[in-house]
Amino acid sequence: MSSSFSDFKTLYSKIVNISEATSLLFWDQLTYMPEGSSSARAEQAATLQSIVHELSTGNEMKDLLSKCEAEYASEDENGDTRTMLRIARRDFDRGTKLPASLVEEKSRHSTLAYNTWVKARERSDFDMFAPVLKKTLELTMREIDLLGYKDHPYDALLEESEPGVTHAQVKAVFSELKPALISLISRIKESGNSVDVSCLHGDFDLDKQRALTTFAVKEIGYNFSMGRQDPTVHPFCISMSPQDVRITTRYDAAYFSAAFYASMHEAGHALYEQGLPLQYAGTPLCKAASSGVHESQSRMWENIVGRSREYCTHIMPRFREYFPSFSNCDPEELYRAVNCVKPSFIRVEADEATYNLHVLLRFEIESALLEGNLDVDDIPDAWDSAMEEYFGITPPSDAEGCLQDVHWTGGFGGFPCYTLGNVISLQLWDKLSMDLTDPKQLILNGEFAPILTWLRENVHSQGMRYQPFDLVEKITGTKITAKPLIDYLNNKYSEIYGI
Amino acid sequence: MSSSFSDFKTLYSKIVNISEATSLLFWDQLTYMPEGSSSARAEQAATLQSIVHELSTGNEMKDLLSKCEAEYASEDENGDTRTMLRIARRDFDRGTKLPASLVEEKSRHSTLAYNTWVKARERSDFDMFAPVLKKTLELTMREIDLLGYKDHPYDALLEESEPGVTHAQVKAVFSELKPALISLISRIKESGNSVDVSCLHGDFDLDKQRALTTFAVKEIGYNFSMGRQDPTVHPFCISMSPQDVRITTRYDAAYFSAAFYASMHEAGHALYEQGLPLQYAGTPLCKAASSGVHESQSRMWENIVGRSREYCTHIMPRFREYFPSFSNCDPEELYRAVNCVKPSFIRVEADEATYNLHVLLRFEIESALLEGNLDVDDIPDAWDSAMEEYFGITPPSDAEGCLQDVHWTGGFGGFPCYTLGNVISLQLWDKLSMDLTDPKQLILNGEFAPILTWLRENVHSQGMRYQPFDLVEKITGTKITAKPLIDYLNNKYSEIYGI
Numbered sequence: 001m002s003s004s005f006s007d008f009k010t011l012y013s014k015i016v017n018i019s020e021a022t023s024l025l026f027w028d029q030l031t032y033m034p035e036g037s038s039s040a041r042a043e044q045a046a047t048l049q050s051i052v053h054e055l056s057t058g059n060e061m062k063d064l065l066s067k068c069e070a071e072y073a074s075e076d077e078n079g080d081t082r083t084m085l086r087i088a089r090r091d092f093d094r095g096t097k098l099p100a101s102l103v104e105e106k107s108r109h110s111t112l113a114y115n116t117w118v119k120a121r122e123r124s125d126f127d128m129f130a131p132v133l134k135k136t137l138e139l140t141m142r143e144i145d146l147l148g149y150k151d152h153p154y155d156a157l158l159e160e161s162e163p164g165v166t167h168a169q170v171k172a173v174f175s176e177l178k179p180a181l182i183s184l185i186s187r188i189k190e191s192g193n194s195v196d197v198s199c200l201h202g203d204f205d206l207d208k209q210r211a212l213t214t215f216a217v218k219e220i221g222y223n224f225s226m227g228r229q230d231p232t233v234h235p236f237c238i239s240m241s242p243q244d245v246r247i248t249t250r251y252d253a254a255y256f257s258a259a260f261y262a263s264m265h266e267a268g269h270a271l272y273e274q275g276l277p278l279q280y281a282g283t284p285l286c287k288a289a290s291s292g293v294h295e296s297q298s299r300m301w302e303n304i305v306g307r308s309r310e311y312c313t314h315i316m317p318r319f320r321e322y323f324p325s326f327s328n329c330d331p332e333e334l335y336r337a338v339n340c341v342k343p344s345f346i347r348v349e350a351d352e353a354t355y356n357l358h359v360l361l362r363f364e365i366e367s368a369l370l371e372g373n374l375d376v377d378d379i380p381d382a383w384d385s386a387m388e389e390y391f392g393i394t395p396p397s398d399a400e401g402c403l404q405d406v407h408w409t410g411g412f413g414g415f416p417c418y419t420l421g422n423v424i425s426l427q428l429w430d431k432l433s434m435d436l437t438d439p440k441q442l443i444l445n446g447e448f449a450p451i452l453t454w455l456r457e458n459v460h461s462q463g464m465r466y467q468p469f470d471l472v473e474k475i476t477g478t479k480i481t482a483k484p485l486i487d488y489l490n491n492k493y494s495e496i497y498g499i
Numbered sequence: 500m501s502s503s504f505s506d507f508k509t510l511y512s513k514i515v516n517i518s519e520a521t522s523l524l525f526w527d528q529l530t531y532m533p534e535g536s537s538s539a540r541a542e543q544a545a546t547l548q549s550i551v552h553e554l555s556t557g558n559e560m561k562d563l564l565s566k567c568e569a570e571y572a573s574e575d576e577n578g579d580t581r582t583m584l585r586i587a588r589r590d591f592d593r594g595t596k597l598p599a600s601l602v603e604e605k606s607r608h609s610t611l612a613y614n615t616w617v618k619a620r621e622r623s624d625f626d627m628f629a630p631v632l633k634k635t636l637e638l639t640m641r642e643i644d645l646l647g648y649k650d651h652p653y654d655a656l657l658e659e660s661e662p663g664v665t666h667a668q669v670k671a672v673f674s675e676l677k678p679a680l681i682s683l684i685s686r687i688k689e690s691g692n693s694v695d696v697s698c699l700h701g702d703f704d705l706d707k708q709r710a711l712t713t714f715a716v717k718e719i720g721y722n723f724s725m726g727r728q729d730p731t732v733h734p735f736c737i738s739m740s741p742q743d744v745r746i747t748t749r750y751d752a753a754y755f756s757a758a759f760y761a762s763m764h765e766a767g768h769a770l771y772e773q774g775l776p777l778q779y780a781g782t783p784l785c786k787a788a789s790s791g792v793h794e795s796q797s798r799m800w801e802n803i804v805g806r807s808r809e810y811c812t813h814i815m816p817r818f819r820e821y822f823p824s825f826s827n828c829d830p831e832e833l834y835r836a837v838n839c840v841k842p843s844f845i846r847v848e849a850d851e852a853t854y855n856l857h858v859l860l861r862f863e864i865e866s867a868l869l870e871g872n873l874d875v876d877d878i879p880d881a882w883d884s885a886m887e888e889y890f891g892i893t894p895p896s897d898a899e900g901c902l903q904d905v906h907w908t909g910g911f912g913g914f915p916c917y918t919l920g921n922v923i924s925l926q927l928w929d930k931l932s933m934d935l936t937d938p939k940q941l942i943l944n945g946e947f948a949p950i951l952t953w954l955r956e957n958v959h960s961q962g963m964r965y966q967p968f969d970l971v972e973k974i975t976g977t978k979i980t981a982k983p984l985i986d987y988l989n990n991k992y993s994e995i996y997g998i
Contacts, residue, residue, distance in 0.1 A: 017546035020539065021520055028523055032531075036725035037743030040519070040780075044739075047516035051550065226535035241543075244536030281539075 004067040005081065011064060012088060013282030015055050020240045022048045027238050027246055029111070031230045042111035049107040050100050057095040065089055080285065083465055087284035090163065097146045106139050106411070113409040118233065124399035126380050133408055134376045137369060140412050144370070153370040157413025161291040162420065164467035167367070169480070170416045173423055174360055176482040181357055182390070184489060187499045188341050188353070195336040195496065199329035200256045209251050209259050212322045216260065216315065217247070217267035220301060221452040223274055234406045235262040235348070237269035237298075242281060245273040256323070257338060258349060261302050268301030269294055271452060275460030289459075290468035291414070295421020296428060297455065303352050303422075304429050304488075305451070309335045310444040339496055343391030345400040347418075353489055354391065356422060361386045362405070362415040370412065424472055426484035428459065431476045503566040504580065510563060511587060512781030514554050519739045521547040526737050526745055528610070530729045541610030548606040549599050556594035564588055579784065582964055586783035589662065596645045605638050605910070612908040617732065623898035625879050632907055633875045636868060639911050643869070652869040656912030660790040661919065663966040666866070668979070669915045672922055673859055675981040680856055681889070683988060687840050687852070690998045694835040698828035699755045708750050708758050711821045715759065715814065716746070716766035719800060720951040722773055733905045734761040734847070736768035736797075741780060744772040755822070756837060757848060760801050767800030768793055770951060774959030788958075789967035790913070794920020795927060796954065802851050802921075803928050803987075804950070808834045809942040838995055842890030844899040852988055853890065855921060860885045861904070861914040869911065923971055925983035927958065930975045 001009075025045045033041060055061065065088060072081050113132045120129035140157070149155040152167035159165075214229060232248035239245045247266035252258040272294055280286040288294045305311055312335040319326040319334070326334070341351050347358040365382055368374035374382055383402040384394050395401030407414045432454050433439050442450055458475050465471075469480050493499070500508075524544045532540060554560065564587060571580050612631045619628035639656070648654040651666035658664075713728060731747035738744045746765035751757040771793055779785040787793050804810055812830040819825045825833070840850050846857040864881055867873035873881055882901040883893050894900030906913045931953050932938050941949055957974050964970075968979050992998070 013542075014546055017543045018550075021524060021543045021547055024523055024527055024543075025520060028527070032727060032729075034723065034725050034727055034743055034745075036722070037740055040740035040742050043512075043781075044516045044520045044523075047513050048520055051517075223535070224533065226533050228531060228533055230531075241536055241539035243539050244533055246533075282542075 002068065002071050004064055004071060008061075008064040008068050008085075008088070009283060011055065011060060012084075012284065015052055016282045016286075018048055018052050018055070020244075022052065023238050023240050027240070027248075029114075030232050030234075030236065031248060038111065038115045042108050045111055046104045046108040050104040053095060053098070053100050053103045056091055057100075061088070061092055062096075065092055078465075080280075084284045087287075087464055091284075094147060094159070097148070098143060099146075102139070102142060102146070106143070109135060109139060110410045114406070117403070117406065117409045121399050121403045124397040124403065126398040126403055129403060130376055130379075133379075136408060136411060137376060141370070143411075152367075154367055154413060157370075157411075158416065161413060161417055162468055163290060165290075165292070165420075165469060169469075170363070170420070173480065173482050174363065174419065177356055177419070177423075177486065178360060180482075180486045180490070181353065184353055184493060185341065185343070185357075185391075188493060188497045191497050191499045193497045193499075195340045196333060197337045197340045199326060199333060200337050201254060202256070202323075202325055204253055204256050204323060206251045206253055208322045209253075209256070210249075212318065213249060213259055213263035215318060217263050217270075219446065220264070220267060220271070220305070220448045222247070222267045222270050226274055227270055229263070235266050237266040237273065239273040242274060242276045242278055242286065245270045261306060261338070262348065264306040265298045265302040268298035271301065271455070272297040272460055275452075275456045277461050277463050280463060285463040285465060287464040289462065289464055289466060289471050291417035292420030292424055293459065293468050293471060295417050296424035297421075297459065299418075299421050300425040300429060300455075304425060305443055305448075307335075307338050307352070308440065308443055310440045312338065314444055314446050336496055339492065341493060341497070343393050345387070345393070345395045346404055348404075352422075353493055356419045357390045359415050359419045361390060363419075365402075366412045366415065420468075420480075423480065423482050423485050424468075426488050427472055427476045427478065427481065428455075429488075430484050432458075501567065501570050503563055503570060507560075507563040507567050507584075507587070508782060510554065510559060511583075511783065514551055515781045515785075517547055517551050517554070519743075521551065522737050522739050526739065528613075529731050529733075529735065530747060537610065537614045541607050544610055545603045545607040549603040552594060552597070552599050552602045555590055556599075560587070560591055561595075564591055577964075579779075583783045586786075586963055590783075593646060593658070596647070597642060598645075601638070601641060601645070605642070608634060608638060609909045613905070616902070616905065616908045620898050620902045623896040623902065625897040625902060628902060629875055629878075632878075635907060635910060636875060640869070642910075651866075653866055653912065656910075657915065660912060660916055661967055662789060664789075664791070664919070664968060668968075669862070669919070672979065672981050673855075673862065673918065676855055676918070676922075676985065677859060679981075679985045679989070680852065683852055683992060684840065684842070684856075684890075686998045687992060687996045690996050692996045692998075694839045694995065695832060696836045696839045698825060698832060699836050700753060701755070701822075701824055703752055703755050703822060705750045705752055707821045708752075708755075709748075711817065712748060712758055712762035714817060716762050716769075718945065719763070719766060719770070719804070719947045721746070721766045721769050725773055726769055728762070734765050735905075736765040736772065738772040741773060741775045741777055741785065744769045760805060760837070761847065763805040764797045764801040767797035770800065770954070771796040771959050774951075774955045776960050776962050779962060784962040784964060786963040788961065788963055788965060788970050790916035791919030791923055792958065792967050792970060794916050795923035796920075796958065798917075798920050799924040799928060799954075803924060804942055804947075806834075806837050806851070807939065807942055809939045811837065813943055813945050835995055838991065840992060840996070842892050844886070844892070844894045845903055847903075851921075852992055855918045856889045858914050858918045860889060862918075865911045865914065919967075919979075922979065922981050922984050923967075925987050926971055926975045926977065926980065927954075928987075929983050931957075 022045060025041060025048065029041050065085065068085050072085065075082055113136055116132045117129055120126065144153045144156040147156040154167040158167060158170065218224060226243045227245045227247065229247050229249060231251060233250060235249050237245065237247045247263065247270050249259050249263050249266065272288055276286050276288065313331040316326065316331045316334060339351065341353045343354055344350055347355065350358050364386065365374065365379060379402050380398055387401070388394050432451065436442065436450055436454060439451055462471060466474060473479055521544060524540060524547065528540050564584065567584050571584065574581055612635060615631045616628055619625065643652045643655040646655040653666035657666060657669070717723060725742045726744045726746065728746050728748060730750060732749060734748050736744065736746045746762065746769050748758050748762050748765065771787055775785050775787065811834040815825065815830045815833060838850065840852045842853055843849055846854065849857050863885065864873060864878060878901050879897055886900070887893050931950065935941065935949055935953060938950055961970060965973060972978055
């Protein structure tokens with residue numbers, strides 16, 4: 001290793017350490033921080049983020065990158081060294097386009113936006129949130145102008161979360177999905193068939209829910225000696241290092257699925273983070289490939305595994321152990337209940353069939369905002385008419401409409417990864433099913449280790465080595481396509497709804 | 500304000516923000532952090548601390564201090580500006596004597612030392628801790644050599660926690676106290692009288708203890724919208740900003756006093772931090788005067804207030820509400836029970852009469868280690884013989900002996916402040932008693948606000964404006980003296996033990 005590359009690694013791991021400390025500031029803010037300290041916390045986070053920005057884009061990084069790139073120019077382009085340098089170069093180039101003052105302003109604004117959003121959501125008062133959101137949009141547009149883009153302003157945002165993916169590609173995937181979903185939902189509706197979801201509603205003691213979700217996420221492989229689970233308003237997973245990956249859950253005493261499947265979802269994210277290649281800790285390689293790939297892991301454990309007939313059969317004895325009310329329900333009824341298709345207001349609680357239309361709605365609103373075709377003040381109307389058009393329902397309040405998601409407190413461009421995640425999860429699952437003899441039987445037996453091992457070997461251990469769509473193609477041998485997802489949904493719901 | 504002074508304040512508040520983030524790393528490490536992440540946490544803390552060190556001692560700070568000192572040379576020496584500059588100058592001068600590499604090594608070592616200590620204490624295995632402690636001593640000696648001192652190596656450490664206070668001064672206070680305490684304890688022993696402590700032992704539900712301590716600390720003024728209370732191994736108070744001051748408690752189901760009085764103690768610390776002058780947030784003035792003054796606040800609320808006859812009378816109905824077993828005990832019995840004098844092993848659980856001898860023992864061991872008159876391997880023997888000499892008892896294990904305190908995981912010099920705190924608390928209380936008409940009546944009525952207000956005005960709001968002994972003299976009109984403490988202890992225990 002050259003001395004420049006050694007210096008580069010030292011500097012990079014310093015940046016990682018500060019970023020991890022920043023993650024703890026956020027975890028704490030969203031779980032246990034006293035409310036009185038939100039402005040001090042905003043200052044702390046802004047300071048650390050500005051130091052990360054300075055170090056990532058400063059002269060030391062610039063010089064080290066140039067030196068290392070020259071020194072290693074003749075080595076294997078896909079070897080560790082050049083891959084690390086390529087990722088750091090991309091971040092450097094993006095970062096140098098943004099002045100530290102803007103980064104700091106955006107960070108400070110997002111903390112205040114979060115606190116305003118919590119209050120506005122409680123009161124279902126979009127007008128309270130609108131001025132903050134206008135500021136978020138203004139800051140985002142300044143960011144996009146500085147970053148530059150080829151075809152669509154959204155491209156500049158996607159490059160951050162989905163390197164190499166464009167607005168046009170996302171739109172193409174949505175175009176494949178949209179008619180198939182609308183057709184599926186309308187066939188379900190026309191069938192007049194319904195499923196009984198009563199077993200999921202009742203009175204579920206919160207402590208027991210906590211114990212049961214703990215059991216379930218542990219069983220699929222989440223390591224509590226390198227993580228923990230806490231209550232919060234909006235569930236999330238956050239990493240303070242691959243040895244400290246925390247998940248959070250929102251518990252609903254009246255509705256069983258909320259916490260249980262949110263826990264499976266966040267645990268899916270956490271399994272990815274806990275499976276990142278530790279030998280590369282502190283380097284650009286010890287990072288997830290993209291938000292979309294991340295979401296493929298959470299949705300796979302939540303849905304493909306967690307909402308399968310085999311999982312329902314496997315987990316039923318545990319459900320009954322914690323909640324005797326499940327004794328009145330057999331595994332098949334549970335399977336149907338957790339796969340009920342019903343147009344609803346809240347994205348994170350939506351079923352698999354309607355979920356992607358929720359994402360589509362947000363993607364369309366964000367696209368229109370960035371194109372200048374929609375004003376912030378008109379979001380509630382735009383939201384409500386899209387809900388009416390896609391789902392035939394209108395949110396009774398903004399809290400159940402455009403105020404439901406935390407994302408816009410931090411910026412735009414965060415939603416497409418959810419649908420990309422579903423798309424990718426099915427492409428991966430099809431390949432996994434070919435490689436493992438019979439994953440459904442494994443699930444039925446409660447043997448999750450072979451599935452996790454496959455994901456560790458094929459996805460997690462790759463870290464950020466490949467761009468997301470390249471990674472999918474490398475693993476599955478096919479380009480990105482919504483077909484496996486469409487087939488999966490059609491097969492699953494045809495059977496359940498007899499259509 | 501000159502532009503240099505404005506730049507100085509910006510730089511200083513950046514340092515404060517990073518220090519506050521570092522405090523959160525520690526709080527989390529001692530409360531909720533998964534065990535698997537201790538080495539990553541050590542790296543994170545070391546990185547942030549080295550940035551604080553770089554910024555506090557770098558060229559920017561050097562230039563700004565020089566410029567500002569010149570610009571403000573003719574202003575009032577005790578005005579805000581020059582006071583801030585004086586504190587920052589002192590930190591700069593101390594900091595520049597220590598290379599960043601040593602600071603980082605010490606920080607990293609202390610995190611690992613902490614984790615080793617937790618395990619060694621669990622297993623009561625001093626040999627497991629000894630190598631780590633030798634390294635701590637070696638690092639401390641290097642630090643002392645670099646910092647320099649006039650009379651005693653201990654002076655270099657005291658300057659950090661008690662600016663302006665020397666080893667000789669501490670020794671003088673101890674010399675005043677030592678014979679008085681030994682005499683008091685022996686007179687109590689000779690009296691043959693004892694008090695009934697049975698009301699404090701039993702089976703105390705942990706959730707109820709938590710609720711009761713929450714009530715008690717809230718009642719004396721601790722603000723939960725700017726703080727929180729969590730369980731830990733070794734109770735502490737930590738500030739992530741004056742608007743986020745957290746306390747922690749260790750609960751013992753079998754012994755009531757442990758959690759209750761530890762909570763009052765930590766709340767006393769927290770009241771000080773929550774009372775620091777917010778208008779100076781982010782400047783050197785928004786800091787506590789010293790560890791000793793800090794301890795005067797915790798000990799005042801824990802002991803002078805919390806263990807007074809009047810407080811016992813006031814709080815008894817609450818005790819009975821949470822724990823009906825207290826119905827068999829009247830306030831006078833409670834007062835006697837919480838003031839039982841009994842030589843014991845654990846400092847943090849020691850009574851007021853013996854407590855300072857625990858501190859004396861540690862101060863003597865630390866002094867001998869720094870003087871080179873004691874080897875680390877001989878600490879358990881030195882500890883046990885001092886325990887035998889002062890208290891007539893020998894710890895059954897190192898966990899109840901020299902492994903009981905967390906302090907040596909971070910370094911030496913931290914103990915004298917405890918006795919200084921007791922000394923100062925009584926000097927302040929005597930003055931407070933003259934200023935307020937009848938503080939005992941206020942306590943009896945549960946009216947704690949006038950007491951807190953007096954402390955806020957006289958102590959808390961001063962921040963770091965004065966050196967600790969100067970502050971005490973300014974408030975009370977007398978130099979540091981153990982006499983009020985000796986009188987208080989003699990009066991209290993003469994009555995309780997009829998001597």
